[in-house]
Amino acid sequence: ETVMTQSPATLSLSPGERATLSCRASQSVGSSVAWYQQIPGQAPRLLIYGASIRASGIPARFSGSGSGTDFTLSISSLQSEDFAVYYCFQYNNWPPSHTFGQGTKLEIK
């Protein structure tokens, strides 16, 4: 099983600042990584797939990068609605044996 490790567990920033979230895979997953945002009480929302492709309707301030084992989600200028929990997700295996990271909580400083 591919283990996805996210860091930091919690990130405290102010609106307008830049956020950088990391995700490391225990083995290469190519570019088969997605990022999800979850607000408490809601279902997750797809932000990024293919490591760097923004999903439909996602603002340009969200960007993803990386390949192989190291991945990054960046939010260029934090808005109030961006404070949430973010998960990385790998879908490289066939047959599917997908895994989520443990999440990074982005909180208001």
Next chain:
Amino acid sequence: QVQLVQSGAEVKKPGASVKVSCKASGYSFIDYDINWVRQTSGQGLEWVGWMNPESGNTASAQKFQGRVTLTADTSISTAYMDLSSLTSDDSAVYFCASGASRAASYPGHWGQGTPVTVSS
């Protein structure tokens, strides 16, 4: 638009089974994979399994193998997750999610979640 509507909350005793349904609308059901994901109270997301409604092929996380059965009734565009031998550790909100596009095995559209409580 794509919509996934799940069945309601369940309360089960340890050792029992639970079956959660997920009715899809707004797209061709057989063209998009279905994933099942769970979230325990206050904790992170955990991938449970995947199925392709057209072929009926399924896969699940190793920890659920032998306990989870994923099926679909294409005539009513509904997917099902059956989890057996429940313990208190299975108390969680269970989500179904369709693939983001054809041939995309990662989730794009999510159901509202079904809370399952396992308690004696």
